[in-house]
Amino acid sequence: MPQHPEPVVSELIDLLSLERLEDNLFRGQSRDIGTKYVFGGQVLGQALSAAQATVSASERKAHSLHAYFLRAGDIDAPIVYDVDCTRDGGSFSVRRVTAIQHGRVIFFCAASFQAAEDGAEHQVHMPEVPAPEDLDGNPSLPAERLAALPIKVQRWLSRRGPFEFRHVHPRDELSPPKRPPYQQVWFRLSEKVGDSPELHRALLAYASDFQLLGTATFPHGISYYQPNVQMASLDHALWFHRPFRADEWLLYSIDSPSAQDSRGLARGQIFDRQGRLVASTAQEGLIRVVPDASAAAHVPARS
Structure with a gap:
């Protein structure tokens, strides 16, 4: 690990490194990254970190996570993660994680772990896309366009986050x-970090919430940044297939097969530079277009 990683990277690693209060009870801090509420990827990454801390890393590794977002998280308050050690079988372990804030459950998930096994193997091919070096990074907005946006959106668009994204x-x-x-996006952590597979899985859980649900808005010409558009993750599934590093380029290939009843479904496949499918995702989320910006600002996203 570098002696002095960039602050945004070290802050993220600190965010995913939970305080252990009891054997199966953890506390994580929250960060304001410009979103109205706690970023869903933060809760996913912290919940997976909590679950991993109760399983022997040398014996079993996380292979899937299935989560529900129940309430919007308060960015100004920590989150407590209560891990239930539901089962430890001959090959698999299951952990149920409940996230609590201000005395209320805001999120829960089940994570499954498996001992290494040999077996049949196949995968789909990675899409043929330009290499990340041949793509531009996210261009900065002209100052006059940025100034016309709400303060929260300005902060989100002008911040330099821990992950670098390059859109095909x-x-x-x-x-x-x-x-x-559909879309394809290359992404990687902007600094090299340690070799812990558990850390890289938590980092990928965090990053997997970027780009995903937004794909469901593409056919409708709307965006999260528009003041009358209200969006929120409802659930999230993540499967880990093969080893990877979150600090090396990964391709996120996403499609949205359906949107209906103010909900959109998006699916993602994550490949490494060698074309190996390392993870898959799925998410359904709320997508509402409301009468005016004030309505979007005052109606809770999960009402």
Whole structure:
């Protein structure tokens, strides 16, 4: 690990390194990254970190996580994670994690762990896309366009986060055109970190919440950044297939097969540079277009 990693990277690692209060009880801090509520990826990464801390890493590794977001998280308060050691079988272990804030459950998930086994193997092919070195990073907005946006959105768009993203087909999120519901995005942690597979899985859980649900808005020409659009994750599934490093380029290939009843479904496949499928995701989320910006600002996203 570098002697002095960038602050945004070290802050993220600190965020995923929970305080152990009891054997199966943990506390994580929250960070304001410009979203109205706690970023869903933060809760996913912290919950997985809590679950992993109750399983012997040398014996079993996480292979899947299934989560539900129940309430919006308060960015100004810590989150307590209560881990139930549901089962330890001959090959598999299951942990149920409940996230609590202000005395209420805001999230829960089940994570499954498996001892290493040999068996049949196959995978789909990685899409043929340009290499990340051949793509531009996210361009900065002109100052006058940025100044016209709400303060929270300004902070989100102007921040330098711990992950670098390069879109194969960039979209103007402030004036989005209508287009088919799929995209490919290269991403990686912006600094090298240690070799712990548990850390890299928690980092991927965090990053997997970026880009995913937004793909369901593509055919409708709307965006999270528009003041009358309300979006929130409802559930999230994540499967780990093969070893990977979150600090090396990964391709996120996403599609959205359906949107209906103010909900959109998105699916993702994550490949490494060698074309190996290392993880898969799925998420359903709320997508509402409300009458005006004030309505979007005052209606809780999960009402």
